[in-house]
Amino acid sequence: MGAHHHSYNFSEKFDFSGKVKTLSIVGIIIGIIAVAFGFLTGHSERTFLNLLLMSYYFTCVCAAGVFFCAIQFVAQAGWSAALLRVPQAFGKVLPLASIILLIVVASGLFSHNLYHWNTPEGSEEFSPSKSFYLSPIFFLVRIVLFLGAYSIFAGILTKASVNEDLHGGLNSYKRSIKYSAIFLVIFGFTTPVWAFDTIMSLEANWFSTMFGWYNFAAMWVSGLAAITVTLILLKKAGYLSWINDNHFHNLGQFVFGFSIFWTYIWFAQFLLIYYANMPEETVYFYKRLEGFYMPLFWLNLIINFMSPVLILMSRDAKRKRNMLLFVCIILLCGHWLDYYMMIMPGTLGDAAGFGIIEIGTIVGFVSLFAFTVMASLSKLSLAPKNHPFLEESLNHQI
Amino acid sequence: MSDIKYILGLFEDPDDMMNGIDKLQDNDISVYDVYTPMPIHGIEDKLGVKRSRLDIVAFICGITGTCTGFGMIYFMLVMDWPMNVGGKPNFAIPDFIPITFELTVLFCAFGMVAAFFYRTHLFPGRAPRVMELRATTDRFVIAIDANKGFDNQKIDNLLKEAGAIEIKHNDRKYVSYE
Numbered sequence: 001m002g003a004h005h006h007s008y009n010f011s012e013k014f015d016f017s018g019k020v021k022t023l024s025i026v027g028i029i030i031g032i033i034a035v036a037f038g039f040l041t042g043h044s045e046r047t048f049l050n051l052l053l054m055s056y057y058f059t060c061v062c063a064a065g066v067f068f069c070a071i072q073f074v075a076q077a078g079w080s081a082a083l084l085r086v087p088q089a090f091g092k093v094l095p096l097a098s099i100i101l102l103i104v105v106a107s108g109l110f111s112h113n114l115y116h117w118n119t120p121e122g123s124e125e126f127s128p129s130k131s132f133y134l135s136p137i138f139f140l141v142r143i144v145l146f147l148g149a150y151s152i153f154a155g156i157l158t159k160a161s162v163n164e165d166l167h168g169g170l171n172s173y174k175r176s177i178k179y180s181a182i183f184l185v186i187f188g189f190t191t192p193v194w195a196f197d198t199i200m201s202l203e204a205n206w207f208s209t210m211f212g213w214y215n216f217a218a219m220w221v222s223g224l225a226a227i228t229v230t231l232i233l234l235k236k237a238g239y240l241s242w243i244n245d246n247h248f249h250n251l252g253q254f255v256f257g258f259s260i261f262w263t264y265i266w267f268a269q270f271l272l273i274y275y276a277n278m279p280e281e282t283v284y285f286y287k288r289l290e291g292f293y294m295p296l297f298w299l300n301l302i303i304n305f306m307s308p309v310l311i312l313m314s315r316d317a318k319r320k321r322n323m324l325l326f327v328c329i330i331l332l333c334g335h336w337l338d339y340y341m342m343i344m345p346g347t348l349g350d351a352a353g354f355g356i357i358e359i360g361t362i363v364g365f366v367s368l369f370a371f372t373v374m375a376s377l378s379k380l381s382l383a384p385k386n387h388p389f390l391e392e393s394l395n396h397q398i
Numbered sequence: 399m400s401d402i403k404y405i406l407g408l409f410e411d412p413d414d415m416m417n418g419i420d421k422l423q424d425n426d427i428s429v430y431d432v433y434t435p436m437p438i439h440g441i442e443d444k445l446g447v448k449r450s451r452l453d454i455v456a457f458i459c460g461i462t463g464t465c466t467g468f469g470m471i472y473f474m475l476v477m478d479w480p481m482n483v484g485g486k487p488n489f490a491i492p493d494f495i496p497i498t499f500e501l502t503v504l505f506c507a508f509g510m511v512a513a514f515f516y517r518t519h520l521f522p523g524r525a526p527r528v529m530e531l532r533a534t535t536d537r538f539v540i541a542i543d544a545n546k547g548f549d550n551q552k553i554d555n556l557l558k559e560a561g562a563i564e565i566k567h568n569d570r571k572y573v574s575y576e
């Protein structure tokens with residue numbers, strides 16, 4: 001089996017030009033106009049919350065790309081070698097995504113549009129023991145440190161991969177394993193705190209220790225769905241001839257499995273609060289199970305749990321590319337709703353809605369994501385041609 | 399000649415064995431089964447082995463577990479002995495889910511193990527039967543049913559050509575570990 005029978009062009013590059021480029025630029029402009037519309041029509045809080053939602057989502061998906069690469073290296077996985085350039089491209093966008101998130105968080109914090117614990121009235125509402133943790137400087141330093149660390153590790157992994165392309169050998173691979181292991185430890189301990197800070201502190205009186213993992217699960221599922229969608233679209237555009245149904249089957253299993261993991265964590269948080277029935281905790285679900293949010297609460301579960309379970313359960317569904325694409329897009333929408341349900345009920349309450357501001361920020365950020373990811377994909381060849389497991393990945397079969 | 403039941407070709411190398419399967423199939427000789435010490439990718443497709451139905455067993459056992467779990471708690475907490483727990487309704491579905499889930503997993507796992515043992519004739523205390531003992535250590539074995547009217551000499555030649563290091567004509571199907 002050692003013979004190399006394939007004739008793939010591994011130095012193939014993604015050509016980023018023409019219609020996709022124009023469309024994504026138009027999308028970004030639509031986003032900017034929608035945000036400007038939001039601010040000018042006096043909906044600054046709602047616009048800020050939408051910006052927070054989408055920039056957090058954007059950063060999460062990019063961070064999930066780095067996490068994906070790191071897991072593959074630490075597990076010394078062979079199957080994924082041929083598709084590693086896509087999550088890597090996500091990682092390369094992470095610094096930009098982090099800066100956008102940071103700008104939104106900082107300006108929302110100081111304009112008092114986002115974090116109400118930073119207002120004089122707000123700071124009196126919660127326990128004084130939280131006042132050190134929720135001081136603006138410490139809060140921003142944490143976010144800068146976390147996102148900075150993730151971005152640096154993304155950079156190290158990309159650099160190692162570029163070196164591998166140029167010089168071959170095992171040194172870059174060993175280096176990647178080492179830094180991936182360090183990254184995973186840092187990432188594992190800091191993502192819950194990152195979620196506590198950026199999202200949970202919107203309602204500073206409520207707290208849940210499950211919340212960090214709940215956000216991690218959402219991040220990982222949406223990251224995997226985004227990786228799969230990108231791969232399928234690249235494949236449809238005629239690239240990546242070496243990626244086959246087996247690779248998509250594996251990605252489908254990932255998406256399926258971690259959707260159930262997300263539900264598990266979601267339910268663990270819900271059940272504990274439901275069972276203990278303590279007023280300071282149940283208020284969170286009280287807001288979400290009444291009025292405007294009630295149908296969305298159930299829709300969230302239907303989209304993010306029922307649809308992958310029912311559609312992706314069978315082996316054939318995971319191997320049908322259009323089916324997988326459909327489920328992944330549904331899940332990406334579903335996790336937008338998931339973040340919406342985390343952010344809006346506790347801040348805007350009944351004033352929330354779905355209109356030009358929401359649609360505009362979604363279009364803007366999706367286009368920004370598409371533009372930046374495609375731009376970084378076009379820089380390097382679409383396969384890491386000197387990856388030690390590339391041959392194994394090509395022969396992957398399940 | 400007539401009491402030969404199975405012809406076994408023993409190979410040292412999986413690639414040679416795959417080659418042997420191709421050769422036999424090219425000559426319209428059907429392979430009864432193949433025994434290898436480790437899994438070989440792509441061999442099911444080549445032999446036309448049907449997909450395992452273990453997932454159907456898993457589903458049926460799992461759904462039985464779901465019904466048993468849910469039914470059991472419903473009987474206990476709603477019909478037989480209703481209790482007031484924290485002022486909640488007796489039929490508090492979220493509380494039922496963990497146990498229902500666990501019983502689903504338990505039934506599914508036990509059911510699959512039992513089905514697997516039943517299907518492969520592996521029971522605790524029973525000596526397993528194999529067609530060739532060394533297929534469990536270092537030999538890749540192709541077995542051909544000798545009563546299908548193929549030319550035995552031709553089979554031997556084809557196996558030898560493909561690189562078989564030993565060819566056995568067995569008059570019993572199984573050898574046992576006993």
